[in-house]
Amino acid sequence: MKQERQTCFRTGLIAPVRRRRLLLGAAATALADTAGGPVLAQTPPQQADHTLRIAPVSLEIGPGRVVRTTGYNGTVPGPVLRLREGKPVAINVVNDSGYPNLVHWHGLYLPPEQDGAAEEGSPIIPPGQSLLYSFTPRPTGTRWYHSHAMAMTDLSKSTYSGEFGFLVVEPAAGDPGRYEREVLLAAHHWEGKWVSMQDIRRGPPPDNGLEAMYHAATLGDRMLGHGEPIRVRQGERVLFRLLNASASMGISLALPGHRFTVIALDGNPVPTPRTVDVLRLDVAERADVIVEMNNPGVWVLGSAKDDDRNMGMGVVIEYANRGGEPQWSAPPDSSWDYTAFGRSSPAAAPDETIHLKFEKIPGGRGGYNRWTINGKSWPDTNPLFTVRQGRRYRLVMDNHSGDEHPVHLHRHTFEVTKVGDKPSSGLMKDTISMPRFSTAEIDFVADDPGPTFFHCHHQDHMDEGFAGLITYV
Known part of the structure; x- marks a missing residue:
């Protein structure tokens, strides 16, 4: 283990290890034994509605300015996926990226195994293999898809790369249109x-x-x-x-x-x-x-x-x-004021209030910072807290650091109920930006059972511990 390489995943199923490093085996079996997480390769049936191939691509962003990265289907951004709300879809993902990978369907209500986050139990796709994601898309609106692999020091992987694309869920009854x-x-x-x-x-x-x-x-x-x-x-x-x-x-x-x-x-x-x-x-x-x-x-x-x-x-x-x-x-x-887009009337009272404090342990010159939630870093934050289906939870969040954090909740939509000292209601999001030394409150209803990942969407912050798993009881 002293010769370990950095893996691409965070998983709540492994024993705690500093900086969440795992041994990367060449075969899927070795990866499964090391990570303790679900590693599945699946030959998709012919009826896949869409295929995404993750592979290296050379992107000319300007004359003579070529970025060598990975992308979907040879383009960056990847192809726009237009799905119909309530209509089941099957998406075949072929992993030719050269490293273990998976795709997160950001902003959708999905079972955890389809969400594309290893922390929740979503399958990892070994290099050279494929996996069929099958789900019923909802809710409507502008969503997106991207890699949810771990990058650590490698600035060519995961969200540092070209692995992202739009996913638009269109209304089942059609859109009346307010634009040309x-x-x-x-x-x-x-x-x-x-x-x-x-x-x-x-x-x-x-x-x-x-x-x-x-x-x-x-x-x-x-x-x-x-x-x-x-x-x-x-x-x-x-x-x-x-x-x-x-x-x-x-x-x-x-x-x-x-x-x-x-x-x-x-x-x-x-x-x-x-x-x-x-x-x-x-x-x-x-x-x-x-x-x-x-x-x-x-x-x-x-x-x-x-x-x-x-x-x-x-x-x-x-x-x-x-x-x-x-x-x-x-x-x-x-x-920029989120409350300007909401209502001034108070939000519904929560069934339970949970306080979360975000802090940084500086890494010093040449080192990497570590991030904590209530004094703990992933995987020690697992579980962050537990919820009961149908109950409404208010997260009172304190960014006690000099860095900005876009905080993301998987598989759920939350209501912004307070920003600083300003109460609000009605504004529904899945990611909220918390500027340095700021506070905010968000409410969500526990209506999508299963392990739910909560993290800062800055890749380096997430990789260095700013993450936790919400579990249902």
């Missing part, structure tokens, strides 16, 4: 390097550990200024489905001369649609926004942060019969 066009854009950061933050000028205190820094970014499949623009016509109402598929970086987006009308967050319609100048999305968050194309020209839809936009985070919006250089102007200062 639909555009899907996923943001991602590339060319990551590990750096000691205290060695960067104006960085955090010298007791902080390593962080991933990036040198390129895309909104869509290419860097800003490369590839085809999004062509629109004056008077069009365009629905943008926007996703932050980065591994560890939040984004802020703006479109000069235009505003975003937010109609859904994380795929769920908001009780109070709002029009904003800047759209803030932490890792794994999605937003459905309507933009009225009423300011002809050639514009940059891109990051409100100059550094990100200069790395490529943006795309050109070009009106018909308009030309010239794409225009950018800084948006007005604005803050």
Whole structure:
């Protein structure tokens, strides 16, 4: 075991090990013996509705700028999966990525074995083998799919890679439509390097550990200024489905001369649609926004942060019969407030309240940070707490650290009931961003029995212990 390599998984079925490292065997049997988790290869029947092949891909994000990564079906993002709510679907996943892998169907209500998280008991797909996922998609809205493997120090794996794609669950009765066009854009950061933050000028205190820094970014499949623009016509109402598929970086987006009308967050319609100048999305968050194309020209839809936009985070919006250089102007200062999209009336009282405190144990120069929930790191957080089916639980969360955390709850949707000192109700999400030294409260109903994974969606934070398993009794 002293010569162990880093595995790609976290699993609640293994004995606690520091940094959750496991021996990777060459065969599925060796992996199963080591991990103690379900490792299944399955020859799918011919009736699979969709096939996803995970394999290496060379992605040209700009002229002469090639990223070698892994993706789905040879593209990044992967193919858009459009599923019908309530209609069973079978998706064959072929793992040619070269390492043990699995796919998480983010935002769906699924049995744990179909969710694509090894911590919940989902099967691992050994290299060179395949697995058939079968489920009935719900709820409707903008969901997505991505790798849920462990990456640790390897910035070519899991959510650091190109393994992500949109999954849209369409209503069983059809969508009446409030727009003329639909555009899907996923943001991602590339060319990551590990750096000691205290060695960067104006960085955090010298007791902080390593962080991933990036040198390129895309909104869509290419860097800003490369590839085809999004062509629109004056008077069009365009629905943008926007996703932050980065591994560890939040984004802020703006479109000069235009505003975003937010109609859904994380795929769920908001009780109070709002029009904003800047759209803030932490890792794994999605937003459905309507933009009225009423300011002809050639514009940059891109990051409100100059550094990100200069790395490529943006795309050109070009009106018909308009030309010239794409225009950018800084948006007005604005803050992001979840409660603006909810209701001011109080949420229903919970059956039980659970307090969760998030803290960091700094790794020091050249080391990796460790994250804790109520003083414990995964797998010692297993179980985080237990629930009874049908009961309503309020999570009172305290981010007692100087880092931002997009907190994600698998297989359930939660209601945002308080942000800081502001109460709210009605806003339903599956991921909530918690800025540094902030508090928030969310409620969920235990209505999807089985082990349920709770974690920060920053890949490095999750890999370094910011995770727990909620179990049903």
